[in-house]
Amino acid sequence: MxxxxxxxxxxxxxxxxxxxxxxxxxxxxxxxxxxxxxxxxxxxxxxxxxxxxxxxxxxxxxxxxxxxxxxxxxxxxxxxxxxxxxxxxxxxxxxxxxxxxxxxxxxxxxxxxxxxxxxxxxxxxxxxxxxxxxxxxxxxxxxxxxxxxxxxxxxxxxxxxxxxxxxxxxxxxxxxxxxxxxxxxxxxxxxxxxxxxxxxxxxxxxxxxxxxxxxxxxxxxxxxxxxxxxxxxxxSGQAPADCRPETGYTALTGGWAQAGPGSFTETDGTLTSVGGMGLRWYQAKQFTNYSLKLDWKMADDDNSGVFIGFPPSDDPWSAVNNGYEIQIDATDAVDRTTGSVYTFKAADQAARDAALNPPGEWNTYELLVEGERLQILLNGVKINDFTNTDPVRSLAGHIGLQNHGDGDTVSFRNIRIKELGGTNPPTGTGPIVGLAGKCLDVAGGNSADRTKVQLYTCNQSAAQTWTRNGSTLRALGKCLDVDGSGTTDGTKVQLYTCNNSGAQNWTPRADGTIVNPNSGKCLDVSENNSRDGQQIHIWTCLAAPNQLWRLPG
Structure with a gap:
């Protein structure tokens, strides 16, 4: 019964x-x-x-x-x-x-x-x-x-x-x-x-x-x-949620330990904080380049956080003093509330507030760590972009969930991770193949600045021969470039003189997408249309077929 x-x-x-x-x-x-x-x-x-x-x-x-x-x-x-x-x-x-x-x-x-x-x-x-x-x-x-x-x-x-x-x-x-x-x-x-x-x-x-x-x-x-x-x-747009396609994540179940006072209860896969100040930390492994996703919910005006980049320790204050906390708190100073890197960088308040579900409802964090860069996404929306410059600290290390203290009730579930490998892509020369087996192409083989980059039937021409050089993709002696260093969906991609700007940095990911870190957007075939001449632009990353590419090397 x-x-x-x-x-x-x-x-x-x-x-x-x-x-x-x-x-x-x-x-x-x-x-x-x-x-x-x-x-x-x-x-x-x-x-x-x-x-x-x-x-x-x-x-x-x-x-x-x-x-x-x-x-x-x-x-x-x-x-x-x-x-x-x-x-x-x-x-x-x-x-x-x-x-x-x-x-x-x-x-x-x-x-x-x-x-x-x-x-x-x-x-x-x-x-x-x-x-x-x-x-x-x-x-x-x-x-x-x-x-x-x-x-x-x-x-x-x-x-x-x-x-x-x-x-x-x-x-x-x-x-x-x-x-x-x-x-x-x-x-x-x-x-x-x-x-x-x-x-x-x-x-x-x-x-x-x-x-x-x-x-x-x-x-x-x-x-x-x-x-x-x-x-x-x-x-209807009333309840934000992360509805991006998701593949390749591994659930982090066993391998956790409690550091310091307090604990977490577990019911049907949901962890809920009790007392503190302590930390439930994943002691089985440290992580370097990864996407960590987890769901969390506050009962009311509560306090907790997700810690990353700390060394192994049974002392919860080691995470505070050596790592970084991604805060969960309904009300506090701007650099100490939800989405902030606690005391280091506040979240984009407008973006955070638009994406945030209130106490009593679930939210999803993605913490994307690439080298010493951390991007924080709330319900699929980027709300913070932080780069560690402290030579003593690093974003690489263990991860943990804070149980802050009596009266601070925060729940977590569905903690999963995807390891991304190294941050520097290997070099290689050849075609970049995308939607419908067609190639990334410089229109007309023209090397002038601002020449259109398009999708086109593969033909082994110089206009389709790309070299991965560090974080850049180069053809005809110039770089793949986001027009005007734009960050909005639909900003066109073009050929331009290499200039070391963020508009020319590209990071291939394990899921087949190629992201421009400056905008956080992915290389995309406009309108998901595979006809010859279709414009290439940047768009919110969806891992849809028109954002999947096969690189040389």
Whole structure:
């Protein structure tokens, strides 16, 4: 009995701690193929979620609303088990413009069985439906426990639904939130990696998709309703989350030790600080160049931090005196609050505040260490960029989580790391191959400053022969350059006289992307279009196919 009560408590949906700004959602449920009898229940559930959480809901099956003015009032559009071709060419164009203007899309269940001949929609939803077995129970493995759609879920979520197989795995272009364990049901067709819920940013907008929601009963389930609510809040821009694709990380489970007073409790994979001042530190290994990701949540105005770059020690003050603390604190001096490198460098306050979820909600940190440079990303947004110049300290070393003291309750979960190898790329000469097997090319083989750099069919010409020289990429005696040292999405990349500026520094990463550290953005083929002559520019790193490159050497 106690075990069943505990399981039930773990599944209770968490309330939204603070009211969102008022917003408006359009629920669209037109079908041109199979029609799900759960659609009315789904529409009603979203109406009730809106009434309880401060957003208005308009439901329609009239595709005529898909015009610039018709979509303008809404922060997000929910495709509620739509099927088939539901929008004509003009309506599709209006919806594309709507997403590119920064709005949101939510796809529920059969939304993946919609608009197969519309490439933009296929990328937006993330994957198309392929098949399904009979309705049956299955176990969902929660992969991201910080996103508002999944933060309330246990690590293993048992539910009954109609489980879709998809034509492709969305992981390369989306951030997977949850997967199906195919060993727990029959008829799975995707193997060990079977995503069932995911999110992504696409063409300036936000997308959330859940494969659940076939049954009428789903929409009476408070846990599923919270899942749906979290997806709507994310897509509507109310709840920041890191929805960049993520591969190659290793969970840091065993290998931790407690230094100093206090401790951490652990429940269903969640660590919560108790007392202090102490430190839970990963003693199994030191790290040099890496991306560390973890999720954290404050109960209220609490205090904690993530320490990096300290030597092995059972004294928690060794981390304070020898390493660096990335602070977690709702209120303090600007160089001692969330996102700061404690007492060394304050976070970008505007960027931090826009990306931060309030106490009671989960946030995700990425701490990107490359040599003596530390970049701090909060929910996928860079909020701090710090370079260590102290010859006594280093960013290389151990990592740890602080339990600050009585009354400071901070929780952590999903601590994972990706080691990046050395900071200096090897030298090499040859083509740089990207989208559709085409090459990075200097237009017309022209060596003049500001010549366009483009994607082009590989032809072994000098215009496609690049040399990796330190942190630069060189062709025709000049350097790959970001126009005007720009840092905004869409800034074009060009050929320019080598000048040792940050606009000409490029860091290849293990995931195949090439980042310009000056902007924190990735080398990108514009519009994900592989036609000859397509402009190369910089864009927020997504590890999407148009950002993956194979370098010489």
């Amino acid at each position: 106690i075990g069943r009560l505990l399981a039930a408590m773990l599944l209770l949906p968490a309330p939204v701690p603070l009211a969102d700004d008022p917003f408006d959602v359009l629920v669209f449920s037109k079908t041109a193929g199979f029609r799900h009898d759960a659609i009315p229940a789904g529409v009603q559930a979203i109406r009730e979620l809106g009434a309880a959480n401060g957003f208005t809901v308009t439901a329609t099956e009239d595709a005529g609303v898909f015009t610039t003015s018709g979509l303008a009032p809404y922060e997000a559009v929910v495709f509620m088990s739509t099927t088939g071709d539901v929008l004509d060419a003009g309506q599709q164009t209006a919806f594309e413009s709507y997403i590119r203007a920064g709005h949101g899309y939510v796809g529920v269940h059969a939304a993946a069985d919609t608009e197969y001949d519309w490439p933009f929609y296929g990328e937006l939803v993330g994957a198309y439906f392929a098949s399904h077995p009979a309705i049956q129970p299955a176990v969902i493995r929660t992969e991201d426990r910080a996103h508002p759609a999944t933060a309330h879920l246990p690590q293993a979520w048992n539910r009954t639904d109609e489980w879709y197989n998809y034509r492709t795995n969305p992981r390369a272009g989306a951030h997977v939130l949850a997967t199906l364990d195919e060993s727990t049901y029959t008829g799975g067709g995707m193997g060990a990696d079977h995503p069932i819920a995911w999110c992504k940013t696409y063409s300036g907008g936000r997308s959330f998709y859940t494969g659940s929601g076939h049954t009428v009963e789903s929409y009476a389930d408070p846990v599923f309703r919270q899942h749906l609510l979290g997806g709507i809040r994310y897509a």
